[in-house]
Amino acid sequence: MSADYTTMWQELGLDLEAHDGLLTVLGAAYEDVYLSQHDRPAGMSYFDFCVSEIHGLRVRELMDAKAAGRKVVGSFCLYVPEELILAVNGISVGLCSGADMGSAHSGRLLPKNTCAMIRSFVDFKLTKVCPYMEASDLVIGETTCDGKKKAYELFGQLHSTFVLEVPHTKSPAARALFRSELDRLVERLEALSEVTVTTEGLRAAIGTVNAKRAALQRLARLRAANPAPISGRDALLINQIQFYDDPVRFTGSLHTLCDELDDRAKRGAGVTPPEAPRVLVSGCPMSAPNWKVPFLLEKNGGVIVGEESCVGERGTRNLVRDTGDSRAELLDALADRYLGIDCAVFTPNEERIDHVIEMARDLRADGVLHYVIQFCTPYSMETHRVEEALRAEGLPLLKLETDYSMEDAGALETRIQAFLEMLAARGA
Ligand code: SF4
Ligand code: SF4
Numbered sequence: 001m002s003a004d005y006t007t008m009w010q011e012l013g014l015d016l017e018a019h020d021g022l023l024t025v026l027g028a029a030y031e032d033v034y035l036s037q038h039d040r041p042a043g044m045s046y047f048d049f050c051v052s053e054i055h056g057l058r059v060r061e062l063m064d065a066k067a068a069g070r071k072v073v074g075s076f077c078l079y080v081p082e083e084l085i086l087a088v089n090g091i092s093v094g095l096c097s098g099a100d101m102g103s104a105h106s107g108r109l110l111p112k113n114t115c116a117m118i119r120s121f122v123d124f125k126l127t128k129v130c131p132y133m134e135a136s137d138l139v140i141g142e143t144t145c146d147g148k149k150k151a152y153e154l155f156g157q158l159h160s161t162f163v164l165e166v167p168h169t170k171s172p173a174a175r176a177l178f179r180s181e182l183d184r185l186v187e188r189l190e191a192l193s194e195v196t197v198t199t200e201g202l203r204a205a206i207g208t209v210n211a212k213r214a215a216l217q218r219l220a221r222l223r224a225a226n227p228a229p230i231s232g233r234d235a236l237l238i239n240q241i242q243f244y245d246d247p248v249r250f251t252g253s254l255h256t257l258c259d260e261l262d263d264r265a266k267r268g269a270g271v272t273p274p275e276a277p278r279v280l281v282s283g284c285p286m287s288a289p290n291w292k293v294p295f296l297l298e299k300n301g302g303v304i305v306g307e308e309s310c311v312g313e314r315g316t317r318n319l320v321r322d323t324g325d326s327r328a329e330l331l332d333a334l335a336d337r338y339l340g341i342d343c344a345v346f347t348p349n350e351e352r353i354d355h356v357i358e359m360a361r362d363l364r365a366d367g368v369l370h371y372v373i374q375f376c377t378p379y380s381m382e383t384h385r386v387e388e389a390l391r392a393e394g395l396p397l398l399k400l401e402t403d404y405s406m407e408d409a410g411a412l413e414t415r416i417q418a419f420l421e422m423l424a425a426r427g428a
Pocket of ligand 2: 115116117118145146147148284285373375376377378379
């Protein structure tokens with residue numbers, strides 16, 4: 001980090017000892033997982049810088065913005081429209097947590113069979129180690145899976161929280177409900193910020209987020225090249241950083257990187273040999289710093305070419321129509337776009353199955369790794385449907401269920417090695 005931020009962290013009320021511990025573990029993991037890679041694109045230096053300042057300079061920017069009257073709004077899920085936060089001149093930060101804090105704290109409040117993502121964000125709050133959470137003037141939760149919606153009842157006792165009702169079907173009645181929920185969210189954000197959402201302000205916010213998603217789509221398309229011009233780990237990192245970086249700066253830096261990847265693809269240059277098994281990851285999101293499975297897969301000679309995940313294409317593939325003439329029409333467009341997301345909490349959810357197949361084809365994947373966070377019922381239940389569809393396409397599937405701890409790393413690695421050997425033998 002470029003400066004001493006101790007005073008800022010103290011002002012945020014962080015537990016300095018626990019926070020130091022987290023940063024030490026993070027720094028060591030980053031060295032192993034990221035900085036040890038060969039032939040990384042030069043454009044990754046911006047994203048390395050983002051990580052090095054994740055609890056420093058970026059938090060300083062948030063604090064300066066707050067001092068100037070802007071509001072910081074945290075959220076945990078793709079169904080919360082970032083555009084609405086920008087439209088009240090707010091700053092949107094993703095709070096989904098990908099670190100195992102040992103559950104010593106959340107273990108008192110949550111059942112044992114709670115997924116690692118929920119445990120992690122509750123632990124982050126209880127242990128006071130996340131500057132983004134503590135800087136948030138409001139946190140927006142959602143009624144997606146049962147675990148999350150019940151966890152927000154606990155979380156809401158500790159932090160100012162708004163819960164957005166997300167329906168579980170895509171019927172006209174469900175769409176009407178979600179649309180009315182966006183009105184309720186607008187009201188809350190306007191009250192918080194004392195800024196009115198105008199047609200122009202909302203259109204500009206939609207433009208900013210569309211541009212960011214278009215840049216992420218460009219990155220996704222470039223990964224279809226063989227050899228892959230960028231590792232899956234680096235692409236995942238970029239998708240994780242988009243949840244907390246300034247969107248305009250992020251978009252510019254990502255296009256610079258994509259120009260470089262474009263050039264690599266044209267020259268046939270890549271990060272792995274062309275015969276490296278190409279794997280699509282599908283399933284639960286991998287929030288920073290959850291890099292375990294991608295690291296194990298790529299250190300054993302495979303390359304991840306796409307993520308059918310919320311930290312990946314599920315969150316970026318659809319843009320919002322920006323053609324409405326009124327605020328209501330733009331809110332309609334937001335409702336349509338956000339209800340198009342194919343999370344496993346919806347039923348039926350055929351679009352997701354089709355999307356996995358489409359991505360595997362477009363990205364020329366040799367196989368799919370279906371990733372489920374232990375105790376996540378929605379994604380665990382959908383595994384079977386994904387498996388059936390892939391079998392019909394003749395594509396091998398590796399099903400992994402894990403949490404954030406490193407205890408099972410050896411067992412996972414053995415299964416990943418066997419999967420990669422099988423893919424290599426099929427391609428030989
Ligand atoms: S998996 Fe579903 S509930 Fe979880 S962040 Fe993604 S969209 Fe939200
Ligand atoms: S991983 Fe599954 S159980 Fe955990 S928060 Fe996401 S949808 Fe809910």
